[in-house]
Amino acid sequence: MPQYHAPIKDMQFILHDWLNLSAHYQKLGLEDFDKDLVNEILLQGAKFAEEIIAPLNREGDEQGAKLIDGNVTTPDGFAEAHKDYVANGWNAMLGNADFGGQDLPNTVAVPVHEMLNSANLSWRLTGMLSESAILAITKHASTALQNTYLSKLVSGEWTGTMCLTEPHAGTDLSLLGTKAIPNEDGSFSITGSKIFISSGDHDWTDNIIHLVLARLPDAPVGVKGISLFLTPKFLPLSDGGIGQRNAVTVGSIEKKMGIKASPTCVMNFDGAQGFLVGEANNGLACMFTMMNDARFQVGLQGLGIVEASYQGSLEYARDRLQSRAPQGIQEPSKKADPIIHQPDVLKMLLTQKAIAEGCRALALLYAQQMDVERFGKDQEKHKAKSVISFLTPIVKGFMTDMGSEMSNLGIQVYGGHGYIREWGMEQLVRDARIAQLYEGTNGIQALDLISRKLARDKGTMLEDTFELFNSKIEQMTNADMQTQASELLAEWLATATELKQQNAVDLAGAAYDFMNYSAYCLLGVIWLSMADTAEHSDIESIKLGKANTCAFYIKRLLPRKDGFKTNLFNGADDLMVVSDAEFDYQ
Template sequence: MPQYVAPLTDIQFILHDWLELDKHYASLGMADFDKELVNEVLAQGGKFAEQVIAPLNREGDEQSCTLADGKVTTPDGFAQAYQEYIVNGWNAMLGSAEYDGQDLPYSMAVPVHEMLNSANVSWRLISMLTESAVLAVSKHADEQLKQTYLAKLISGEWTGTMCLTEPHAGTDLALLSSKAEPNDDGTYQITGSKIFISGGDQDWTDNIVHMVLARLPDAPAGVKGISLFLVPKFIPDNQGNPGQANSLSVGSLEKKMGLKGCPTCVMNFDGATGYLVGAPHTGLACMFTMMNDARFQVGLQGLGLAEAAYQGALSYARERLQSRAPQGAQQPDSKADPILHQPDVRRMLLTQKALTEGCRALAYLYATQMDIEKYADDEADKGKAGQVLAFLTPICKAFMTDMGQESGQHGVQVFGGHGYIREWGMEQLIRDSRISQLYEGTNGIQAADLISRKLARDSDSMLAATTEVFQAHIARIADTQQQAKAQALLDEWHDLSVQLRGLSAVDLAGAANDYLAYSAYMLLGVLWLSMADRASSSETASLAQGKAKTCAFYLKRLLPRAATHKAALLEGAEDLVALADDEFDYQ
């Protein structure tokens, strides 16, 4: 399996040269977070990813997790790596200083999270969900719950889960049937079963905090009757330590296509003690605090796995000798040339590179908006950032995970038959990345959310705020021709977006998938033109030329995909609904 190497050069270029973090932090009153500190965090995060968890990735996939006597055991080395992770403070990066967190900006933490996903996405998943649980408790729980749970979740001493899905209720949470009966002491008895619970049990920590959706006895029907409850594996005692075991258990471990190093549990709650988070019947809104964070984090999984596949394919293409290059012998003293010199192999590698670096730019741009929403003094700026995040979340989740899967497919193809064999590690990347297109809302759900809610039902604030952010990057392009190209892309995308608002509900639904893909390709085109322009002033010739040539490849070979999606989304949904149910059959 190729060794993962943290792509620090590209990460630092995007953060410092393109996004100008120094200016960004100064505008937020965070000037203490300077370039030297950012690079030290990146270097240490990359080192942990490379040296500690990447070596566990293959073995974790081979060994998987086990359930015995109601307890889950994760693969060898996973628990020890987690202890090193929390001892060194990585879990606390984004936590509030009030509860012993580090209060780092998202734009410093997100690159570290990307590297963790590249190195070992199965291992990363549990800490990712813990961070989402921290957000839900921070924003919606009462002070007593915060005092009891936040510091331990932020430090990573305890982990968190997200318990939404039931066998009959996945996307449609209106069908959710788990119940919450009130007790005289203000707690609740939670009863029901949840499936697909990542990290539902593990051998890393002495307590697990489950965030569970359930219905109160007087709950109205549908999603308006869902409440959120905090349900610990062990009920803390008066000193805040794990005490009495709660009435919950692991029913089974799912047998999965990928992510085998992460335990995915069926969780049974049998009158378990729970604590209401937020107001009654507002659970879905509270849970969306977790879900929106997790959706972006899942997008980072796609980005991380795309990078891992690219690195593996590039390394192999440089070493594998097969035939002569059509442009002439490249290594005359060898019997053959590396396949790196085959144009079709280069097509696949450049596709991986262009999509990965483009998605990285989108993800880090998103992270700067998260910084603004959290730290800006001006409420108008915070509000605009929130609008941008709302609009870009489904794009980041869906497009980056689609590209993670595409990069993995290209990686296997570069390896040829060896890519199909487990020992090379490439097929694992495909298996691990496939779930990212499904959980936290399938990519079809993301597309429907984007076009039906974020575009059609919005009063133009989300689209306008998003356009403004990309317009600012166009304004910084020095080359007038490149600036004009970027402006044309943004204008076309904006105008078409406005046009789509007039479609019927069924036509919007029919256009959803194509609109999301179209939006992503067009916006990445803007980002690539901006990045290439900024790289042209770099003193590192390989960086300047590499960005310029990769940008040219993207514009010529990948951006035309947007035109195909545009043509399809303008066709309406008549052909999609024309077939009668019995006409799907051959009989």
């Protein structure tokens, strides 16, 4: 099984050369964060991911999570790794300093999170959801709840979950049936069952804090009648210790295709004591704070899988001897040439490389906007929030689709060996698949992008996103590449603007095509911008690598946009004319 190595050099190029973090931090008043500090965090994060987390991945998949006597146990070494993670302060990277957090910029934390996803997707998932829960509690919970729970969550002493889905209520949360009955002491009794709850129970920490969507007795029907409740596994004591067990139990854990080391639980709430977060009947808005953060984090899972698959493919292609290269013998001392000299294999490797590095740049550009939203001034914060809203479904949907496509390419590079368990590539395919489904399927992401972020918005999100990418173009010095990037971005803006005029049904039919069209266009701009920046690099591998990979992307991957663009204006008549009975062969 290939050994994971964090792509430090590429991360440093994107952060320091392409995004110019030093100027970014100075503008935000974050002068304490300089290049040396960022590099040290990256190196230490890489060491933790490579030496502690990655070695657990294969065995974790083999062992899986288990439910024994009502309690969940995770694979050997997982809980201990979490303790190391917490002891070294990694869990507190993004936490508020008032509750023991480090208040690090997202541009520092996100590369570390990518490393963890590449190293071990199952292990990372628990911490990921805890960070999203912390964000929701920080933004919406009362001071009393924050004082009781945030320090423990930020430190990693406790973890958090998100409890939305029910057997009959997935995407359509208006069907949600979990009840919340007021108690005399101001708390609520929560009753109902939730499914697909990642890390709903485990053996990492003494307590688990569930954020649960439920309905009050007098709640309006539909999504306007949903409230959010903080429901701990154990009720805390006044001194911060663990009190009595709450009425929260694990009904079962799912037997899954992938991420087997992560316990996906059916959670039963039988009159469990919960506490209202935010205003009554405003729970969905509170939960979306958590969900939107999680959607970006799931996009990072897709990126993590792309990078892991690329590294495995590259290592194998360099070692595997098969036939002679069509351009002539490459290694005369060997009985055959490594398959990396085969054009078809090179095409697959370059596809993985272009997607990995392009998506990494997109993720870190997104993280830079997260920094601005947290630390910037009012107008800057507003624009950053607008860009984040527009890019979230693209990052989540496209990057997780790429996780599946690129991991399948990884198997293809290996040939028959890729299909065999021992090489580790088939696990990447299985682990990647869930990222296209949870936190809203990618079809839902596409529909959100085209119906809410494009059509229903007054144009602010689209314009602000255009301005951000155009600002990268304006910084370019290579006139030819600058013109090419400018024309590409202008085409995307014109197409999106025209598309807004379509009716709701045609927009829904074009949603997935628009998400992909947007992704390939914006990645094209990113690649041209990165190649321009790399022309000034003193590192030859960066200078040549970015130029050649950019040329490959523009020639072989960017044309994919044209097929998606064609479908944008074809309408949905051919879809809607088909009746249900026509699908039935019986």
